[in-house]
Amino acid sequence: MQAVLALADGSIFRGKGFGAAGLAVGEICFNTAMSGYQEILSDPSYRGQIVTLTYPHIGNTGVNAEDMEGAKIFCSALVVRNLPRTPSSWRSTQDLPTFLQTHQIPGIAGIDTRALTRRLRDSGAQNAAVLTGAEISDDTALSAARACPDLPGRDLVQDVVCREAYTWDLASGAPDQGYRAQATVQAALRHVVVYDFGSKRNILRLLTDRACRVTVVPPRTTAAEVADLRPDGVLFSNGPGDPAVLDYAQEAMRQIIAADIPIFGLCLGHQLLGLALGAKTIKMKFGHHGANHPVKDLRSGRVLITSQNHGFAVDVDTLPACLTTTHISLFDGSLQGMAHRDLPVFSFQGHPEAGPGPHDAGVIFDDFTHAMHRHRERRHA
């Protein structure tokens, strides 16, 4: 199958199509993770984006049901250097081209992803189109790339979230029943309400791993409805698109802070915390997407190697006095974590849940459970 990738700046890359035949548009970004393509494809935060992977061999281990981070593929298209002829892994149940075909997502292989990435690093994020099929035209792809709406200003959350609240726990037959150690005494568990803006499943898994009972709620759930669930803490999840347009989520967060409930903001949730308390967000030149980003914890001096996927960032120069910087990126000095000076409210820009990626930052989930525990003790003292 023929295939072309066109960037809005006029660059044309010809390759070989795989997955679905058709046209897909989005903002193109590069991810530097060496593994974890299935988790990247199924991460809801990539909605509205075309992903290119800098690691050259993609598809070697096929795909399987356990490694899904969401219910389907969320990015618009996939751009790779080399596809293997056959996957090789005892866990594989499907090959990558069939996976893309099943989810109606086009892929393009044989691309000089190194040259493409250098272009994106130099020129910054831009819109692109992938066109695959029996007969394709560069002009069609180029016009589609140029007609694609820009990511800033778009609320993409509504496309990827749950419509109704649900419970994620091992006892009630959650999708991962039996995947982790059995949690037993429900009454003794911390109850976490997760605001779903496109939550990755590993966030929910890591909470149940830490003996939390998890209720996932849609993004427009009001703060009063959340308070009725009597949570020990509220996690604001990752998600796609521009955080600045999600005013309803910022309002809910302000009210939950005022209700004195511990909060953990993760990626999009981190950006929402900044916005809720008066900071501004900015669009980054090409963002952070990878599994090898060094982040410094300013309190301990410790460096964490982290998983990242974001194109917006909280502007550190606009932080209100009530927030302190806890983490910074050692790649570009941008803000990676912050905490409220007086309340058990904090956030992290990267992905402590990994999926894919290193587990260094997993301790932040422990910080959250400890914060909920201390807060409960204080309230009952």
Ligand SMILES: NC(=O)CC[C@H](N)C(=O)O
């Ligand atoms: N992974 C995320 O939550 C991404 C947050 C936001 N959509 C960004 O691109 O910055």
